[in-house]
Amino acid sequence: MKAAVFMGPGKMEVHEVEKPQIEKPTDALIKIVRACVCGSDLWWYRGISKRDTNVTVGHEAIGVVEEVGSEVTDIKPGDFVVAPFTHGCGHCAACLAGFDGDCLNPVSGTKGGYQAEYLRYTNANWGLVKIPGQPKDYSDAQLNSLLTLSDVMATGYHAAATAEVKKGDTVVVMGDGAVGLCGVIASKLRGAKRIIAMSRHEDRQKLALEFGATDIVPERGDEAVKHVMELTGTGADAVLECVGMEQSVDTAVKVGRPGAVVGRVGIPQKADMNTNNLFFRNIGLRGGIAAVTTYDKEILLDAVLAGKINPGKVFTKRFDLDHIEDAYEAMDKRTAIKSLLVISEG
Amino acid sequence: MKAAVFMGPGKMEVHEVEKPQIEKPTDALIKIVRACVCGSDLWWYRGISKRDTNVTVGHEAIGVVEEVGSEVTDIKPGDFVVAPFTHGCGHCAACLAGFDGDCLNPVSGTKGGYQAEYLRYTNANWGLVKIPGQPKDYSDAQLNSLLTLSDVMATGYHAAATAEVKKGDTVVVMGDGAVGLCGVIASKLRGAKRIIAMSRHEDRQKLALEFGATDIVPERGDEAVKHVMELTGTGADAVLECVGMEQSVDTAVKVGRPGAVVGRVGIPQKADMNTNNLFFRNIGLRGGIAAVTTYDKEILLDAVLAGKINPGKVFTKRFDLDHIEDAYEAMDKRTAIKSLLVISEG
Numbered sequence: 001m002k003a004a005v006f007m008g009p010g011k012m013e014v015h016e017v018e019k020p021q022i023e024k025p026t027d028a029l030i031k032i033v034r035a036c037v038c039g040s041d042l043w044w045y046r047g048i049s050k051r052d053t054n055v056t057v058g059h060e061a062i063g064v065v066e067e068v069g070s071e072v073t074d075i076k077p078g079d080f081v082v083a084p085f086t087h088g089c090g091h092c093a094a095c096l097a098g099f100d101g102d103c104l105n106p107v108s109g110t111k112g113g114y115q116a117e118y119l120r121y122t123n124a125n126w127g128l129v130k131i132p133g134q135p136k137d138y139s140d141a142q143l144n145s146l147l148t149l150s151d152v153m154a155t156g157y158h159a160a161a162t163a164e165v166k167k168g169d170t171v172v173v174m175g176d177g178a179v180g181l182c183g184v185i186a187s188k189l190r191g192a193k194r195i196i197a198m199s200r201h202e203d204r205q206k207l208a209l210e211f212g213a214t215d216i217v218p219e220r221g222d223e224a225v226k227h228v229m230e231l232t233g234t235g236a237d238a239v240l241e242c243v244g245m246e247q248s249v250d251t252a253v254k255v256g257r258p259g260a261v262v263g264r265v266g267i268p269q270k271a272d273m274n275t276n277n278l279f280f281r282n283i284g285l286r287g288g289i290a291a292v293t294t295y296d297k298e299i300l301l302d303a304v305l306a307g308k309i310n311p312g313k314v315f316t317k318r319f320d321l322d323h324i325e326d327a328y329e330a331m332d333k334r335t336a337i338k339s340l341l342v343i344s345e346g
Numbered sequence: 347m348k349a350a351v352f353m354g355p356g357k358m359e360v361h362e363v364e365k366p367q368i369e370k371p372t373d374a375l376i377k378i379v380r381a382c383v384c385g386s387d388l389w390w391y392r393g394i395s396k397r398d399t400n401v402t403v404g405h406e407a408i409g410v411v412e413e414v415g416s417e418v419t420d421i422k423p424g425d426f427v428v429a430p431f432t433h434g435c436g437h438c439a440a441c442l443a444g445f446d447g448d449c450l451n452p453v454s455g456t457k458g459g460y461q462a463e464y465l466r467y468t469n470a471n472w473g474l475v476k477i478p479g480q481p482k483d484y485s486d487a488q489l490n491s492l493l494t495l496s497d498v499m500a501t502g503y504h505a506a507a508t509a510e511v512k513k514g515d516t517v518v519v520m521g522d523g524a525v526g527l528c529g530v531i532a533s534k535l536r537g538a539k540r541i542i543a544m545s546r547h548e549d550r551q552k553l554a555l556e557f558g559a560t561d562i563v564p565e566r567g568d569e570a571v572k573h574v575m576e577l578t579g580t581g582a583d584a585v586l587e588c589v590g591m592e593q594s595v596d597t598a599v600k601v602g603r604p605g606a607v608v609g610r611v612g613i614p615q616k617a618d619m620n621t622n623n624l625f626f627r628n629i630g631l632r633g634g635i636a637a638v639t640t641y642d643k644e645i646l647l648d649a650v651l652a653g654k655i656n657p658g659k660v661f662t663k664r665f666d667l668d669h670i671e672d673a674y675e676a677m678d679k680r681t682a683i684k685s686l687l688v689i690s691e692g
Contacts, residue, residue: 092580093579093580093581093603093604094580094603094604094605097583097603097604097605098605099604099605099628101628102604102605102626102627102628104580104604162628162630233439234438234439234440234450235439237443257439257440257443258439258440258443258445258448258450258634259440259443259444259445259448261630261632264625267625268621268622268625271620271621271622272618272619272620272621273618273619273621274617274618275614275617275618275619275621275631276614276617278631278634279610279613279614279633279634280448280634280635281448281634282445282447282448282508282632282633282634282635283634284508284607284630284631284632284633285621285624285630285631285632286607286628286630286631286632287625287628287630288604288624288625288626288627288628288629289626289628
């Protein structure tokens with residue numbers, strides 16, 4: 001089968017590799033319909049973080065189940081599914097508490113490989129999210145929105161959930177990448193009244209407003225803090241940190257009112273931080289890896305199916321697997337907000 | 347009037363000072379009935395943190411209002427009140443959100459001075475908490491419990507509230523000082539099922555169990571983490587950090603299950619911390635200065651009046667103002683959990 005392979009910083013290729021097979025009784029073999037490139041893929045594509053070369057990559061997909069292991073009883077061959085980047089078992093303390101991104105029964109050997117024709121997905125019984133019907137029952141736009149449920153929409157939702165966004169809140173969203181834009185959608189879905197998107201790129205500002213943002217703040221650092229304070233008087237009720245850079249986290253802490261919670265999903269680029277800024281203003285810091293399956297099953301799948309949210313609009317360019325290098329480059333050069341990979345009809 | 351005066355590390359004296367007067371229209375003049383010494387007073391008493399000398403001190407008291415400023419309409423002369431260490435205005439964004447410890451209309455010139463015969467308390471209209479009846483209507487034990495509503499009980503409650511302790515939770519309480527012990531009370535009040543108190547002093551272990559702790563862990567650091575994991579399997583649902591030392595905060599983060607929140611009220615002795623330990627296990631960090639008036643009015647005063655909680659038991663030694671030095675020494679030498687100061691009949 002064809003699969004995207006990372007050959008080194010700035011170099012993606014499509015190789016013919018062996019088709020995966022069921023290895024564990026908890027596995028499912030999935031024929032991929034659509035996959036995509038994640039902002040976090042750019043860390044190793046750009047050479048900023050290390051990654052082994054000559055490996056298959058990608059961690060977002062939807063597809064149709066071809067075969068399941070003996071312990072997979074809730075998912076059957078022929079099922080159309082979201083394949084989250086997480087692999088929750090559904091019964092450990094973390095999954096039961098709604099944090100399946102930190103499942104205490106982690107799986108090995110299935111990291112990545114979603115940018116391919118087939119995927120072996122383990123902890124399939126609970127981790128996969130069944131979509132009603134078949135791919136052909138959905139429009140192009142709907143398929144794109146369903147694809148976002150494998151990571152980006154759920155990750156944006158995690159930022160809003162851990163920031164404890166509630167009805168009537170004023171929210172600041174740090175980051176105008178696909179995750180930040182999904183954070184805007186999530187804030188609106190949870191009832192936020194005012195959503196301030198921190199964005200300096202015109203295409204992203206436009207999409208943020210379409211998704212429900214009420215204000216745009218293009219500044220960064222202290223200027224951004226000043227602008228938010230002018231808009232809100234006393235700071236936001238909740239802050240979504242969807243970047244992970246030191247300056248962005250610092251700004252996130254400063255734009256909240258006393259008692260606000262910063263929900264962060266941007267992978268932290270610096271571990272150490274001065275937490276006195278949190279303590280003396282009662283600012284909370286929460287977040288981490290999204291609980292994809294939980295959010296999909298609880299709220300996001302229904303919201304997409306009902307047309308209440310349209311996160312698939314973050315895909316502004318589409319490619320096939322043979323043009324994987326172009327798909328990465330478009331995101332690297334910011335000519336696409338997020339790159340879609342159309343793999344098969346299912 | 348008599349007042350406790352800080353003369354330098356290890357040296358407290360009682361001086362005759364001028365009786366305070368109403369200075370602002372938002373002030374109330376209070377005749378103190380009982381006051382006490384706080385664990386945080388030991389930071390400057392021990393010379394660990396700096397503080398001006400020759401100043402009146404103390405920030406916890408109950409008393410009877412003698413006079414009020416022209417803008418104080420909800421509190422009248424003769425009212426028996428809790429005088430919180432906080433001074434919430436009741437109408438700013440922080441107070442309205444339930445974080446009056448971070449009131450955005452801060453007052454100046456009234457910091458400390460509660461360990462005295464009279465106190466000028468500003469932002470009195472909302473900040474003070476009215477107690478039904480008069481001091482003579484209450485038993486000795488009840489007066490002690492009412493006194494804890496000025497700080498220690500509300501601070502312990504803030505740890506539990508920001509750790510988001512809910513019914514059925516397994517909770518770890520770091521710190522067996524008076525605040526930690528009140529954290530045990532607060533956890534039980536919020537419905538925790540299992541409360542693990544980290545304590546290595548027999549008198550405090552005994553009180554923790556009396557207040558509702560179900561388990562005692564005397565170890566510290568990695569040994570403590572191991573012990574909690576043996577008890578819980580996967581970590582606690584919520585963690586109360588009532589110490590503030592680097593090791594204690596570090597342990598607090600490690601004993602939570604994925605998604606747990608650490609509610610901290612121990613004043614941080616080190617600002618920088620590695621927050622990757624939070625992110626990659628979805629551990630939340632919240633807390634800060636307690637919302638004393640909010641908690642007193644919402645839940646704590648009623649709980650004390652109904653006899654549901656008896657936080658006054660943290661006072662294990664009593665003194666009069668003339669023996670202020672002994673009161674501090676008893677806490678410094680750990681011969682008292684918390685030192686009570688009996689000032690007047692009201």
